[in-house]
Amino acid sequence: MEGIPHPIPRTVEEVFNDFRGRRGGLIKALTTEVDKFYQKCDPEKENLCLYGLPNENWEVNLPVEEVPPELPEPALGINFARDGMQEKDWLSLVAVHSDSWLLSVAFYFGARFGFGKSERKRLFQMINDLPTVFEVVTGKAKEAGHLHNNSSKNKTSVKMPSRQPESQPRAVKMSPPKDEEESVDTDEDDEEQGATLCGACGDNYATDEFWICCDMCERWFHGKCVKITPAKAEHIKHYKCPTCSTKRARA
Structure with a gap:
């Protein structure tokens, strides 16, 4: 040795x-x-x-x-x-x-x-x-x-990033807004809580998952549900979910 x-x-x-x-x-x-x-x-x-x-x-x-x-x-x-x-x-x-x-x-x-x-x-x-x-x-x-x-x-490219200011593009690298107060069994609270559900699978928001927001319908989606990775999101300026993309193509 x-x-x-x-x-x-x-x-x-x-x-x-x-x-x-x-x-x-x-x-x-x-x-x-x-x-x-x-x-x-x-x-x-x-x-x-x-x-x-x-x-x-x-x-x-x-x-x-x-x-x-x-x-x-x-x-x-x-x-x-x-x-x-x-x-x-x-x-x-x-x-x-x-x-x-x-x-x-x-x-x-x-x-x-x-x-x-x-x-x-x-x-x-x-x-x-x-x-x-x-x-x-x-x-x-x-x-x-x-x-x-x-x-x-960009530390937001791998894990779920925090919400960005409104002046920046809001289509990618963002996490769904989270209610500050606990939800109550009312119609209004149900609608607010719905903003944290995936528009594809309907599951709740989880902090350890990557999410992306559609610029057209403003719904949030799991990246895995719409086949968008953090790396792909880096190159997207305005994201359209599959539903909105189909509607626009038909129009």
């Missing part, structure tokens, strides 16, 4: 940079340099481990002999499973164990240098903003990255 010839990280930023470097090396081993990695994991050899290095390199090596080790150890014997599984499944398994190892190393440094609650929280938030090794290896990071990019440009 490397034996830690690199400077030992002591601050949140240094630990995160160490994490990011090791993560980069592991991703390289499991993606762009996978042929080289595969050859090094000969099942005829002893128990082998995959190490990510802070300089974005990697190595397959025997576990360290010292007990306890200087750093948490990666999964042992990854080479033994190489020929007993489909290659993609084996790589996914190694990726999952690599993610666990990366977290254990990062929080080992945090514990060693006395990170408090706020420092540990900040470190985890920085780590959590990156796709996991497993997500990158399996291709799931592309979808996650797309949602993250939309969120960074």
